[in-house]
Amino acid sequence: MTGPLNTLLHARRANRTVVVLLLLATAAGAGLAVLSKQWCRLNGWEGADQHIHMCYSDFAQLFGTRGLADKLFPFYTGLPAEQAMEYPALLAVIAGVAAMMVPGIGFSAERQLAYFDLNSAGAFLCWAVIVVAVAYAARNRSRDALMVALAPGIILTSTLNWDLWAVMLATLGMLAFSRNKVVLAGLLLGLGTAAKLYPLFLFGAILVLCWRTGRMVHFWKALAAAVAAWLAVNVPFMLTAFDEWSRFYTFSSEREISFSSVWLAFTWTGLDGKGFSLVSNGLFALACLGIAYLALSAERRPRMAQLAFLIVAAFLLLNKVYSPQFVMWLIPLFVLARPHRVEFAVWQAIEVFHWAAVWLMSAKIVSGGAFGAGSPLIEILYGTGIAAHMAAVVYLGVKIIGDIRRPSGDLVRSDGSDDPLAGPLEDLPDKFVLGARGRRSAGT
Numbered sequence: 001m002t003g004p005l006n007t008l009l010h011a012r013r014a015n016r017t018v019v020v021l022l023l024l025a026t027a028a029g030a031g032l033a034v035l036s037k038q039w040c041r042l043n044g045w046e047g048a049d050q051h052i053h054m055c056y057s058d059f060a061q062l063f064g065t066r067g068l069a070d071k072l073f074p075f076y077t078g079l080p081a082e083q084a085m086e087y088p089a090l091l092a093v094i095a096g097v098a099a100m101m102v103p104g105i106g107f108s109a110e111r112q113l114a115y116f117d118l119n120s121a122g123a124f125l126c127w128a129v130i131v132v133a134v135a136y137a138a139r140n141r142s143r144d145a146l147m148v149a150l151a152p153g154i155i156l157t158s159t160l161n162w163d164l165w166a167v168m169l170a171t172l173g174m175l176a177f178s179r180n181k182v183v184l185a186g187l188l189l190g191l192g193t194a195a196k197l198y199p200l201f202l203f204g205a206i207l208v209l210c211w212r213t214g215r216m217v218h219f220w221k222a223l224a225a226a227v228a229a230w231l232a233v234n235v236p237f238m239l240t241a242f243d244e245w246s247r248f249y250t251f252s253s254e255r256e257i258s259f260s261s262v263w264l265a266f267t268w269t270g271l272d273g274k275g276f277s278l279v280s281n282g283l284f285a286l287a288c289l290g291i292a293y294l295a296l297s298a299e300r301r302p303r304m305a306q307l308a309f310l311i312v313a314a315f316l317l318l319n320k321v322y323s324p325q326f327v328m329w330l331i332p333l334f335v336l337a338r339p340h341r342v343e344f345a346v347w348q349a350i351e352v353f354h355w356a357a358v359w360l361m362s363a364k365i366v367s368g369g370a371f372g373a374g375s376p377l378i379e380i381l382y383g384t385g386i387a388a389h390m391a392a393v394v395y396l397g398v399k400i401i402g403d404i405r406r407p408s409g410d411l412v413r414s415d416g417s418d419d420p421l422a423g424p425l426e427d428l429p430d431k432f433v434l435g436a437r438g439r440r441s442a443g444t
Contacts, residue, residue: 018142019132025149026131030124032155041116044109048371051363054356058161059119060112068099068115069107075237075244084244086251089234090194091162098122119162126164127154133171134332137178139420141412144339148332152348156355157325164328166196171332173199174304177206178421182218185423186225193226194233198312198329200226204288205307208295209422214431218424253277260322260358260386273320280318287314297434300407303419305336306400313397317390324358327351330393336421338400339411350392357385 034041040055050056063069066085067077074085074092085092102114127149135145148154158164169192176185192199203223210219237245254273257263263276271279291310295302312329316322334344361382363371372378403410412419418426 015142019135022131022135022142022145022149023128025146026124026128029150029155030127030158033124033158034120036156037116037120037159041113045112045116048363048367051359051366052371054359056359056362057116057159059116059159062095063099063112063115064107066095068095069105069111071099071105073100075241077244081247084247086247087162088193088195088197088248089237089245090191091165091196093233094122094162094165094195095119116159120159123158123162123164126168127158129168130164130171130332133168133175134335137171137175137336137421138339138412140415141339141420144335147335147339147341147344151331151344153327153331153351156352157328160325161323163196163325166192166199167328167332168192169195170199170202170329173202174308174336174421177222177304177423180423182221182424183225186222187229189222190226190229191233194230196329198315201311201315202304202308204291204311205295205304208292208307209301209304209425212296212301212430212432213425213428215425215428255320257320259324260354260389261320262317262322262386262390263320264386276320280320284315284318287311287318293434294401294404296432298404298407301419301430302404303337303410303412304421305333305419306338306404309333309337309400310397313393317393322386322390324355327389334396336412338396338403340399343396343399347392347396350388354385354389357381 037055037057039053040050040057040060043049043053045056045060062085066072066074066083067079068074072079073096074087075089077084085095087095098118099115101118102111104111131145131149134148135142138144154164169188173185173188173192176182176188189199189202203219203226206219206222210216234245254277256273257267257276263280266276269275288311291307291314294310295307309330312333316326316329334347357378360372360378364378407413422428
């Protein structure tokens with residue numbers, strides 16, 4: 001293996017035997033993912049049945065509704081606005097390129113299955129890269145990546161949407177930063193932001209850590225590279241199909257609350273989609289300020305994965321939409337932030353319950369109330385699933401905050417080392433600490 005990826009993955013403490021075992025575990029996880037969608041693979045994606053059997057996938061759904069079956073490339077389809085591809089540019093490109101690779105033209109069950117399988121293969125490849133990246137980023141805790149390889153949250157949602165592409169780019173970006181490849185880290189995070197918004201939030205962690213060490217030059221280099229990468233993907237579409245390209249941003253702002261959002265409990269307020277966006281974004285900004293204060297006031301400099309988990313978790317908890325696949329955003333971050341296996345297992349069990357509740361509720365809605373008619377059980381399970389999986393994320397966040405405030409309990413630093421993701425900031429003394437006198441070393 002040569003090139004930039006080899007530079008990133010040169011062994012520090014992870015070894016090839018561990019990586020091979022992790023890839024075998026990932027293959028087993030991918031096999032379970034295929035089995036979880038097998039009913040739809042055999043019977044097709046039609047009506048309420050795909051929800052009842054919990055095998056719905058955007059891969060299959062959008063193939064027939066966004067012009068992909070006719071090889072109309074996203075943003076250039078000429079379809080009505082309601083059929084436009086409501087995704088960021090890079091995911092739209094991935095969806096369009098995959099459609100071009102499916103032989104033939106026009107919608108058929110066979111071509112729909114081929115499109116689903118092709119995108120699933122791409123998702124599994126991303127999954128494998130994420131596992132390996134986590135193993136190397138974790139250094140002497142490389143075996144923690146086994147949690148990513150066999151995470152039920154990934155097994156169940158890996159083929160629901162294209163999110164794993166963004167997760168892969170975000171994870172590689174963190175790995176690049178840990179290897180002192182600041183510009184490469186920025187490029188990868190910029191590409192990730194061109195696929196999903198959340199990799200952008202990782203710059204919040206980089207910002208406060210660079211600020212605390214007085215090395216803001218690393219932040220600006222990474223941010224400049226990210227902006228360049230994002231523009232390289234987006235500008236061609238902005239110039240040639242602006243209305244279609246901007247659909248994702250207008251849709252995100254205007255869409256109503258949905259999919260397990262905490263704001264479902266506040267529909268009585270009468271706020272529309274834009275109103276909830278304003279409230280959600282305002283609270284998220286306040287949460288970010290709180291996390292920044294935590295990072296800048298902690299006695300010992302927090303680790304990047306800890307801050308990244310808190311930022312992304314805050315976004316998800318306060319967002320208008322908490323789609324089932326968003327759990328994948330948090331899994332690598334948690335494994336790097338707090339690799340506590342029991343907590344991880346309990347969290348994932350709760351996510352499985354939430355997953356099942358979502359699809360039971362979805363089946364009832366799509367069937368016009370026929371599925372589960374006459375009983376409030378599905379609504380009870382759905383509400384319980386939402387409350388439980390949000391409570392689990394809050395609990396994990398509180399535990400990570402505890403690790404930041406009391407670093408002696410941090411599993412990753414139990415050997416006295418600094419943050420394995422610190423990269424150019426590793427073992428540097430602090431230059432700016434709120435409420436502190438003098439400088440503190442990251443390693444003390």
